[in-house]
Amino acid sequence: MVNRRRGEVPLDLGGTRYTLCLTLGALAELEAALQAGDLVGLAERFSSGRLAARDLIALLGAALRGGGHALDDAAVAALPLAGGLEPLAGALGEALVAAFGEPPADP
Numbered sequence: 001m002v003n004r005r006r007g008e009v010p011l012d013l014g015g016t017r018y019t020l021c022l023t024l025g026a027l028a029e030l031e032a033a034l035q036a037g038d039l040v041g042l043a044e045r046f047s048s049g050r051l052a053a054r055d056l057i058a059l060l061g062a063a064l065r066g067g068g069h070a071l072d073d074a075a076v077a078a079l080p081l082a083g084g085l086e087p088l089a090g091a092l093g094e095a096l097v098a099a100f101g102e103p104p105a106d107p
Helices: 024-034 039-045 051-065 073-077 085-100
Strands: 010-013 016-020
Touching: 010 085, 016 051, 016 085, 024 039, 024 051, 039 085, 051 073, 051 085
Parallel strands: none
Antiparallel strands: 010 016
16 A cells, blocks of 8 residues: 555556565666766656657656565566556656656746
C-alpha cells in the first residue's frame, strides 16, 4: 500500500502493482542520467512537456527504485505498457508533483 504523505504513487503495469517515489537519491540519479546539472535544471526539463522515451525510462526507473523495486533501466524499458502511455504519464506526473510541488499558474 502506498503512502501518499511520503510522495509514493501507485502504478499498475502488466498486471503488477508498483510503487513510485522520487526520493532524494532518485532525484540525484536523474540529475546524473539526464545531465541536468541541478534540481532546477531537472524541474525545467520535466516542466517543458517535451520528453524523449529515454527520459521516461530514466524517470520511471529512478521512481521505481525510489519506491523499493530493484529494476535496472533495461528491465524498466521492457515493462509492458498495456494501458498505453496515459496511465504511466499520469503516475509519473503525480510523482513529480510530490517531489517538486505544483507548477505555478500561468499569469
